[in-house]
Amino acid sequence: MKLHARRRLAPALWFAASVLLLAAPVRGDAAATYKSKCAVCHASNGSGDTAVGKSLKLGDLRSPAVQKQTDAQLIAMISDGKGGMPGYKDKLSADEIKQLAAYLRVLGKKK
Numbered sequence: 001m002k003l004h005a006r007r008r009l010a011p012a013l014w015f016a017a018s019v020l021l022l023a024a025p026v027r028g029d030a031a032a033t034y035k036s037k038c039a040v041c042h043a044s045n046g047s048g049d050t051a052v053g054k055s056l057k058l059g060d061l062r063s064p065a066v067q068k069q070t071d072a073q074l075i076a077m078i079s080d081g082k083g084g085m086p087g088y089k090d091k092l093s094a095d096e097i098k099q100l101a102a103y104l105r106v107l108g109k110k111k
């Protein structure tokens with residue numbers, strides 16, 4: 001009986017381990033994309049405290065006003081742009097944009 005249960009658990013553990021292994025580089029990629037595409041205006045920590053950010057009067061991406069938005073809203077905003085912000089749907093894949101939206105949550109928690 002015990003052996004049987006262990007056999008059924010093994011694939012689940014294997015699955016969990018692969019998800020963790022796959023998720024780590026994905027997060028790294030979003031951080032790299034953010035640094036190369038977004039940080040010039042929004043600063044690497046999201047504060048908007050850059051020369052460009054100040055001239056555009058950027059808000060803080062870690063602020064509640066941004067963080068309270070749904071993932072779908074953030075994704076739409078990054079895809080289509082808004083005001084002085086260019087849209088990224090032609091430059092980044094839908095998946096990269098989704099990961100960036102998730103990365104904004106990571107920045108929000110770091111404050």
Ligand code: HEC
Pocket residue numbers: 034037038039040041042052056058059061065066074077078082083084085086088100101104
């Ligand atoms: C050229 C400078 C510039 C770059 C590069 C840029 N942004 Fe922005 N971003 C802006 C400006 C300007 C706004 C404010 C838009 C407005 O509210 O009119 C903004 C606003 C935002 C907002 C907040 C929207 C809101 O509702 O307040 C998010 C989220 C955001 N940017 C994410 C990103 C991400 C992710 C990237 C990289 C893919 C990026 N931005 C690249 C200039 C930039």
